[in-house]
Structure formats: structure tokens, C-alpha cells
Amino acid sequence: MTRLGMSLAGSYLGYQLQNLFLLGDEGGQRKKRVMQKSAAKMRQELEALKGPLMKFGQALSMQSHLVPEEFLQELSSLQMRAPAMHPSLMRIQFKNSLGTYPEEIFGSFEEEPFAAASLGQVHRAVTKKGQPIAVKIQYPNIRKAVTSDLNLMKTLLLPARTTRHVSAAFIKELEGRILEEIDYQHEAENIAFFQKAMKLPYVELPRVYPAYSSGQVLTMSFVEGEHFTEWLKTKPSQELRDLVGGRLFELFYYQVCRMDSLHADPHLGNYLFRHDGSLGLVDFGCVKYFDAQFLDLVRKTYFPEAEAAESKFKALYEHQGIPYSEKAREIFRELNKLYRIVYPTKAEEQKRLTDFGDPWFLKELTRLSQKILSNRLILPELFFYIRAEGGLYNTLHQLKARVPASDIVRRCLLN
């Protein structure tokens, strides 16, 4: 019985399967639109994984041709939640990490969390100097549970690796991203990097309080704003939607063009919206730092001269030491179609607004993205890039924003 208990506690998958008993009572699960019965079943199966392992499942299903285009939008919006901690457990976790209880170091601390995180939960608090803060606390045993499940996943995927449905490099890349999320100190470093490197005046980033942070507790300044659904209820004007959409678009390309990195978790839960059109950016657990040369080659594909377009893309594969085959050429063709929809190359069309609210547009984007991401020969680095980009476009679609995409990308490239 002890061994059964140990395996039950040691498996993050085990936690999530148990959620079948719990989430209905706790009422914590988000209801999503279901496009087809089979899509709902797929989503439920992946959702049962939750946490970082769900990212693995999302990414793998995109890679292994299991996902029809209707599912891609559902998959990209799946959000991951750790088990909820009641105050008794939360206080023990806090004390084990920082050696003291929250009420001993903060002016005030709310024992009920105000938000869930993929590996824990977030509490509102105020420092003794009166500064509002957010304290993220990790669920116990997460590191061991995720590591054990990653090993299990890798073993289960051996046949797929043998048949080359999934590459070893791809799995290694995914694993690296997931393991980084477990360490909140790594997230603190990511925030510090963004604080230093991101100079967009309309984006607020949190500040870390290192004295109240550790590998399992992250204390940050409180970033105000509403989540997307609440903000939409205030019925923002088309003008405001366009402004916010343009800023989200610029935020993405600013990172790619100036920071050689990406805030890589592309879902709406990581943005906070304000009525003046400014944005808050939260959750830096998953930041992708690209090879500068690789990203330079990616940028060269944005506005290539027609005849040089493919050679720019081919250079990406040569840089990674991977042969440029017919499969890779397929990726180029689809990517080219995708980008020409989003931002045209012709100078006279530079100011043209891309209407992300157009349903045809999203369907076409989804179809192309799915085709690209499910190609076995997609580079792992490119996978994260396109996934993040797809998440952005999905967000802009929900925003129904009209964005001068070409203009923004050109400005980012020039500066």
C-alpha cells in the first residue's frame, strides 16, 4: 500500500487524474467552447494531463498528425492548472521555502489565492512598506512529479522516435522548457531580463522581490489589469481594440527583433488589459532565448525579395545542420503563404490593415499553422516561434483587431 501511495503522490499525471473527482465539486475548471464531440474528448484527455505535461501533449499531438485543424484553436487555448492548496498546506509550503510564515514578513497577506498558476497559485499581499505584491507559491512535490512523468513520456515515445515521427531534438527542447518552469528562480531571472531589455512604454512588467523569493515562492509587484474576458465585457470600442491589437503585435515582434527571445506561453491568461490600452505582462516561466544568428535568419524571411525567399529559409536549416529536403520545402511554402496573409511584401501595401477578426483569416491561419507544426522536419526552435506567433494571432482574432501588421514589422526591423 505504501508503494501504491508513493506512486500516486509521485505522479503529476496521477494528480490530474484525481482531479476527475475534485474539479466538479470545486467548480474550478474553465468551460470552453466545443467545436465537435471528438474535439471535446481530445481536449478532455489532454486537460487531464494539466500542468507542464499538457504542453508536452499539446506539442506532440501537433507534431504527430493527430490533430485536425478544428482542434488547433482549442489546443492553443488550453490552460494549465496545478492542484489547489488550502491555507494550511500553502502556509507549510511558504515556511519550508522561506523559513517563516507570510504574516511574519508581509504587512498583510490573503490566504485565499486570487489566481491559479500552472504549478501553484498566486496570492495578493502588501509589503510592510505598503507596496501591493503578488506571491506565487508552488505546490509540493511538483518537481519530482513532473520529472518522473517526463521520463515516463520519453520512454513511451521511444517507438515514435524510432520511426522519426518525433525527433529527439524536439523532445529535448520541450523538456528543457518544461523543467525551466519548475524553478521560480529561473522565472525571476527571466523577469529581470525583460525589465532590462523591454522598453515599450505601454507594457508593465512585474518587479521581483528577491528577499521574499526562492525556487518555490516568487514575490513580485502586483500588475493591475483585467483578464481578457472581463475586459471584453466592458465593450471596448473598435478603436481601442485596434490600439491594443497593434500593441500586442508590436510586443511580439519587438521581442523577436530586439531581444532575441520570446515570452513563449501564448495564451490570453498572460496578458492584463487596461482601459487606456496599456498592457500588463505576467507569467515568465516559459521564456525562449533564441540563438541570435538563427533569429537573424528568421527575420530575413519576413520581407524577402521573391526569388531570394526560399534561400533565406533554407539558410535556417543549414544553420542547424539539418538537410533541406522536400518536407522542409513544404514548410517554407506554407509559411510564405501565412506571412503574405499577415503582412504583404509590397511597399504600397505597407499601411494596409490586417483584419485579424476575419473568420476566413483565422481558418486559413489555423490550417497553415497546423500543417507547419505537424511537419516532422520542423526545427524545434521554429516550433516554439510559430506556436507563440499562432497564439498571438489567435488572441488578435478574439480581439477582432485590425492591425497595420506590415508597418509594425518593418519598424521593428528598422529599429
Place this chain on the structure above:
Amino acid sequence: MPFGSFIMSTASKKGKRLLNKERTKAAILKVALHSFRSKGFDKTTTKEIAKRAGIGEGTLFNYFKTKEELALYFFEQEIEEAMKAYQQDRRIQKAPLAEQLFFVIHKQLEYLGPHEDFLSAILVQSVRPYSKLSPFSLESQQLLLCYLKFIRDILEAAAGRGEIPSLGEMGPHLFWFYYLFVLMYWLNDRSEHKEDSLAFLDRSLKVGVNIIRKIKTQGLWKW
């Protein structure tokens, strides 16, 4: 001296004596646990304990005739500390059942924490026939009764709130078996801060309470 104040005086003297007795017992226990940690339970003698405590062996025997009685007192304190913490915490008394039970067990484990090696030695003692530490001894049963009553009150309060069905007399016993299982798990847990045990305790209690609740909802509850 008026009779009333004589009674009060006698009562307060008796109360003071009891308090002093408890304080002395606690002081002896503290010293004994220190010896058990450094020398082990089997190798520590009552003579050594008395010497460390600065009392005569005869005085020690007035409080604890054997090391086993000391061990029983240790477990009595474990339960008392958990009960006291629960009774002093107004928030936990209004919390959901799963958190209440988590709180109680964690307080017990927190008390036991510094004395893991001692516990392992006790377990060996407890399987010896005629040992007072055997779960079947009258002394152990008396200690257990107190604990079971405490747990029964928590479970009945939860039933009164409609959180679970009434579990009758079986509920506290089931919980006791569950606690022993958790204790074994915890003793084998080598993770930092015993995180494995924390996670296991949290999840298993939540799932357990929900199973009981669902059984009630589905009308399968027949105790």
C-alpha cells in the same frame, strides 16, 4: 480562614501541584528524548535519564516507571498538541473537512518530526508481546480512545454541515488506520521537507472526502 476560601485554596494548591507535575513530566521527557536521539531508545537507561534530569531514580519512577511509559507520554503529548492547535485555531474549525484532517495529521507529524529515529525504535518495541507500546495494551487503547473521540467530533461536525454522511463509530477507526498508513509513508519519505508526504496527504484526503461524499450522493451509503 473561611471555609469557601479554604476550598479554593485547597483546589488551587491541587491545581498547582498538577501543573507542576505536568511541567516535571514534560522536562523529563525533553531530557529523555535528547538521550534517545543520541544513544538510541534501547541503549538509554532510566538511570541516565534521571541523572540528566537532575533527579533521583526513585523520583523518576514516581512519574515514569519504565521507558515505555515515557514513550506513551510522548505519544500522549503528540495528540494533545494537535488537539490544542486545532482548538485554538478558529479558522480551521470552520474550514472544509479535508483541510481540517490535513491540519490535524500535519500537526502530529510536525511534533514527531525531530524524533524520527526514536519512532522507528518504538515501532520495534510495539510488536513485542506484553509491551505497553503494543497497540493492544490497555495503556495504548486508553490513549487511542481520546484521539478517536477527538476525530469523531470533527467528523460529526462535518456531517452536521452536510459535508459528508455520518460515519458513526467506524469513521474515527478508519481515520486511525489511514493515519498509521500516512505515518509509515512519512517515515520512509526522504524528500526535502517531506514534500512527498505533504502532497500525498493533501491529495489522498481530498480524494477520500470526495469519494465519501459521492457515495452519499449516489445513495450507496449503508453503514
